[in-house]
Amino acid sequence: MLVPLGVAPDTVFEIAKLSKTSFPVESEWIALADPLQPPIEAYNWERMQFDAIALNRYIGRVFREFIQEGVRVIGVVAADGYIDGMNYVFGLASRDFGVASVYVKRLESSDRNLYFERVVKEVLHESGHLAGLPHCSNPKCVMSFSNSVREVDYKAAWFCESCRLRIR
Numbered sequence: 001m002l003v004p005l006g007v008a009p010d011t012v013f014e015i016a017k018l019s020k021t022s023f024p025v026e027s028e029w030i031a032l033a034d035p036l037q038p039p040i041e042a043y044n045w046e047r048m049q050f051d052a053i054a055l056n057r058y059i060g061r062v063f064r065e066f067i068q069e070g071v072r073v074i075g076v077v078a079a080d081g082y083i084d085g086m087n088y089v090f091g092l093a094s095r096d097f098g099v100a101s102v103y104v105k106r107l108e109s110s111d112r113n114l115y116f117e118r119v120v121k122e123v124l125h126e127s128g129h130l131a132g133l134p135h136c137s138n139p140k141c142v143m144s145f146s147n148s149v150r151e152v153d154y155k156a157a158w159f160c161e162s163c164r165l166r167i168r
Contacts, residue, residue, distance in 0.1 A: 001071050002123070003059065004035040006078030007104060015076060018120045022142075022157050023127060024164040036062060036075065044082070052081040052092035052101055060097030067098035072130045074123055080105040090146060091122045093129030100126035106149060118149070121157050128159065131167050136160060 002019075004012040009031070016031035023029075042054040055075065063073045081089050081103035090107065093100035107118040124142045136143035139151075141160035146152045159167065 001063070001066065001073045002029065002031045003063070003073060003075045004032065005038050005055075005075045005101075006035065007076045009033045009035060012076050014116060015119055015123055018116060018157075019123050019127070022120065022124055022159075024159050024167050038075075038077065038079075047082060049080040049082045049088065050077060050101075050103070052083050052089055052103070053094065055081065055101050056092060056094040056097050056099045059101065060094070060099045063099070071098075072127070073099050074126055074130075075099070075101040076119070076123070077101055077103050078105065079103060090152065091126040093126045095130060095132070098130070100130055102126055107152065114153075117157060118152050121152055121155060122146075124157060124159075128163065128167065133159075133163055133166055136163050138162070 002012045002016045013031040016029040020029040039058050042051050044051055059073055059075045083089055091102040102122045104119055109115045121142055128143045133143050135145045138160045140156050141163055142155055143163045144155050
């Protein structure tokens with residue numbers, strides 16, 4: 001389930017549709033129309049970023065009943081996110097909560113297609129983590145770690161053969 005947090009719901013619907021076509025196993029991709037308001041407590045005013053772990057905990061609490069039924073939830077956040085020890089993250093999966101978040105601020109582009117491609121890659125990446133996949137050493141695989149937008153652009157919006165086999 002994709003949940004908009006500051007991102008237009010129609011954008012999240014499009015991301016869900018594009019992600020479903022690239023996910024290697026049959027799955028249902030639901031996009032919520034009602035945006036979720038992130039809690040102010042998850043925002044670090046000094047860094048001007050959301051604490052990704054705190055935001056994932058919040059999303060996990062809001063959607064606890066769905067998560068208990070096996071639904072995985074990904075928040076698509078129109079902001080920047082971080083975890084301790086890193087300047088920023090494009091996304092974070094918290095398998096313990098059954099939740100992930102993707103931060104689109106650094107993925108923005110005046111090219112709408114490029115923006116969607118970047119966000120879909122990061123949604124697929126975090127979905128892979130929620131399914132139990134680690135980072136992949138294949139730099140073209142969507143499960144490769146990205147330190148920069150350039151690395152997001154370099155990787156493909158698909159899982160390599162090894163990751164596809166693991167996820168199945």
